[in-house]
Amino acid sequence: MKFGPVPVAEAAGAILAHSMQLPGQKLRKGLMLDADHITALQAADVTEVTVARLEATDMHEDAAADALAQALVPDPAAAGLSLSKAFTGRVNITAKGPGVVSLNQRALVAMNAIDPMITLATVPAYQQMTEGGMVGTVKVISYGVSTRDVEKACAVARGALRLRPPVHKSAALIVTDIPGGAGLKGEQAIADRLTALGMQLVETKLVPHEEAALAKALAAVSADMVLILTASATSDAYDVAPQAVRQAGGRVERFGMPVDPGNLLFLGEISNRPVIGLPGCARSPALNGADWVLSRVVCGIEVTGQDIAEMGVGGLLKEIPTRPMPRRSKARG
Template identity: 55%
Template sequence: MRFGPVPLAEAEGAILAHSERVAEGRLRKGVTLERAHLDALAAAGLREVTVARLEAGDVHEDAAARRLALALREGAEGLEATRARMGRVNLLAERAGLVVIDRAAVDAANAVDPVITVATVAPFHGLRAGGMAATVKIIAYAVPETALARAEAAARGAMRFATPRYGTATLIVTDSVGGPGLKGVDAIAQRLDGFDMTLTETRRTAHEIDALAEAIAAAEGDVVLILTGSATSDIRDTAPEALRRAGGEVTRFGIPVDPGNLSFTGRLGTRPVVGLPGSARSPVLHGADWVLGRVICDVGLSDSEMAAMGVGGLLKEMPSRPSPRRG
C-alpha cells in the first residue's frame, strides 16, 4: 500500500486518509475519491490530499476485517458478525451465554502484523443478547494478503459461544439467628435473568443439615442454588453436608475469586448445585457470577479451570462485607 500526500489531479480512485471540510459538510476519511469529491476539495481550497492507494496483493480494510472475523468465529453458533465499516467488524451475541476463547490463538493472530488487531472480552465472560464478544479492527487502509492469511489461519475457530443448558432454578435460603433472611433474592434472580433463566421457586429453611437436606431433595428447578444464612467454612459444613445427605455430591469447595471464595459446586443426580456465600446477596460483580455462568452453560468446571480463575479474580471490594480486606 502506498500512503502519502498527492496532488488532487492524481488522487482519483485513491482512499482519502484524513477527513476534510468541504462546502457540503465533511468528507470523511476512508472514502474512495471520485471526480465529484475532488471538485469539492478543490472548491474548498485544497491542492493536495493525503491518500492511501492499494497495490497488488493488498486487501482492503473492510474485506480484511470481515474475513478475519469470520475465521475467528468459524464453527461457532450464537455469534453474529456485523457489517464491516472503516476496517472494523464486531462479533455480537445472538442470545445470552458465555464467550469461550482460545487465548493462544488470538495472541498468535495479533502477533502477525501490528495493523491486524483482535480485541475480545475476558474468557468465560457472560453476555446478554446483543452484547459484544470481540471486535476486529484493521488499523491501516489495507493489509497484505499474505499477512491476512496467516492471521486467519491462527485465529480460525478461536472463539465459540456457550449457551445455557438449563431454564429454571430453585433457590434455597437458610435462616440463622440474626441472619439476613430473604435479603438478596432479587440479586440472585437478576443473575439468572442474565442467562435467560427463571427463578421458579424460593424455599426457606432452617440452617440445619436435616432441614436443608430435605429442601434440597424437594427442589424442582433444573439448577439448585443454596444461599446460606451462615458462612460455609469447610467442605464438611452445614450446606455441603446437607447436599450429601440429600443424595448428592460436592465437587468443589472454594474458588480463588474475592469476593466469592466460599462458593461450592456439586450435583444432585444430573442437576448442578451451587452453594452461594452470603456476599452473593449484593448485585455487584462477584465470584458467584463466574461460577453460575460456567455451571449454567456447562463449561470450564474442572478443578484446574476453576483454580485458574485467580488471575483477575480480585474483584472490587464490597463496602457491606462484614470482613473487608482492609480492617
Template identity: 50%
Template sequence: MNFHRVPVLAAEGAILAHATVCAGKSSRSNVIAKGTKLTSDHVTALLAAGVETVQVAQLDAGDIVENEAATYVARKLIEGQPCVHMSTALGGRVNIQADCAGVAALEVDAIHRMNAVDPGITVATVQPWMRMGAGGLMATIKIIPFAVPQRALHDAGAVACGAIGLRPPVLDTATLIETRVRPQAPPDKGRRAMQTRLDRFGVSLTDRLVVPHEERSICEAIETARSDLILILTDTATSDLYDTAPAALRLAGGDVIHYGMPVDPGNLLFLGKIGSRPVIGLPGCARSPALNGADWVMERVICGVDVTAADIMGMGVGGLLKDIPERGKPRR
C-alpha cells in the same frame, strides 16, 4: 500499500488519508472524508480549492481494502458458531454481537495468534466467559490501515477460525435452599438477588424453601429438589469443606468438587453435584446484587460449561472485585 503525499493531479484512484476541505457546489466549502477513493471530480474540486498536494494511500497488487478485510476476519472468527452475528463493516470495523443471553466462549490462544499475524489486523474481545445479553458486544475487529496484504489476511483467518462463540443457557430451573439459625426465616434479600441473576438467563426459580441450618434438613431439601440447578444459601457462612452444607450434600449422595475460591467477594463458595445436577453453595455476598465470585461459577454452570477445581483456582488474577458494604468484615 504505499502511504505518501502526492500532487493532486496524480491522486485519482488513491485513498485519501485525511479529511480535506475543498470547493463544493454553489461555491460552498465541502469536505472529502478520510478513506474516500478519489475520483476525477474530487481532483477537480481539490484543485478549485487551491489544494496542491494530498496525503494518500495507494494499494499494491493483492491488497484488500479495510472494510472487505474486516468482514473477512469477522466471518472467519464466527465460522460455525451459533448464537452470534456480525455487523456491516464501516471504517474498517466490524462488531460481533450475541444473539441471546449466554457466556462468551473464546479460543484465547487462537485470538492471540491472529493479533500477532499483522499489526494492521486487530481483534478486541470481552473477557472469556463474560456474561452476555442479547445484542451484547462481544468483539470488534478493526483493520487499522486502509488496506492489508491478502496473504496476511488469509493467514489471520486460518489461525482463528471459529474462535468466537456464545454458550447459551442449558438449564431451565433452579431451587434455592436457604437455611436459618433462628426460628424465623431470614430476610428475602438473598432470594431477590438470586432471582435477578437467574432472570438474566431465563432460569425459573422454584418456590421459596427455608430449612433449619442442620445437616439432615439440608440433606432432605437436596433430595426433594427436582430442579436442574440446586443453590444453597446458608444463614451462617460455610467455613470448611466439611461444614454443614457440604456435609449435607454428601449425606444426600452428592459429591463436593471444590471448596473455596481466590475471588473476593466470593471466597466461601463450594461447587458440587448430585447425580448429573450441579450444586453451588453460595457465599454470603451472593445476597448482594453486586458482582462476586459465585456469579462467575453460576453463569458458566447455567450455560453448560464444565467448571473444574482448576478453573476456580485460576480465577485469582482479576478476582479482586469491588467490596460490598454488606460484608461483615470489610477489607478496610
C-alpha cells in the same frame, strides 16, 4: 500499500487519508477519490493531499475486516453470534442472546501477531453476555493490508470465537434459617442473576439451618440445578451445607475459591444436578465469585477445582464498604 502526500491531479482512485472541509462539502477520510472530488479540491485551491494507494497484493480494509470476521465466526447462527457489516475497517461481533464467551486464546493471540494492522479485541474468556452485548471487534487499522497476511490470519483463527448458550432452564433456591437470620433476603438478586442467563427461579424454600432438613429439601428438588444460601456462613468443607449435600447422596467438588468477594462458595452435584453453595455476598447484586461459577455451570461448561483455583488471578473484585473487618486499616492521626 503506498501512503503519503501526492499532487491533487494524481490523486484520482486513491483513498483520502485525512478528512478535509471544502466550501459546501466535507470529504471524509477513507473516501475513494473520483474525478468530481479532484475538481472540488482544485476549485478550493488544494494542491496536495495525503492518500493511501492499494497495490495489487493488498486488500481494502473493509474486505479484510469482513474476511477476518467470517473466519472467526464461519457459522454465526451455530456460534450464537452476529457480525456487523464492515465499515472503516471494523466489524463488531455481538451476542445473539445470553451466554458465556468461549474462545481459543492461543489462536487469537497468533492472529494478532501476524500484522500489527490486523487486530481483534475481545472480552475475556467466559465473560457473561446478554443479547446485543459486544463480544469482540475486528479492526484493520490501515486502509489496506496484505492479502497474504489476511489469509494467514484467517487460517489460524478459524472458528476461534463462539457463545455458549444456557443449557439449564430452571433452578431451585434453598435458604437455611436461624433465629434472627436474614431469611429470604437476597432472593431477588439471585432471581435476577438467573433471568439474565435465560433461566427461571422456579422454587424457593426456607428450611432450618440443619443438615437433615437441608438434605431432605435437596433430595426433593426437581429443577435443573439447585442453589443453597445459608443463614450462617459455610466455614468448612464439612459444615452444614456441604454435609447436607453428601447426606442427600451428592458430592462436593470444591469448597472455597480465591475470588474476593466470594471466598465461601462450594460446588457439587446431586444425581447429575449441579449444586452451588452461594457465599453470603450473593445476596447483593454486585459482582462476586459466584457469578463466574454460576454463568459457566448454567451454560453447561464443566467447572473443576482447578478451574476455580485459576480464577484467583484477576479475582480481587470490588471492596465491600460494609465489610465488618476492613482489609485496609484507617490512618491514625
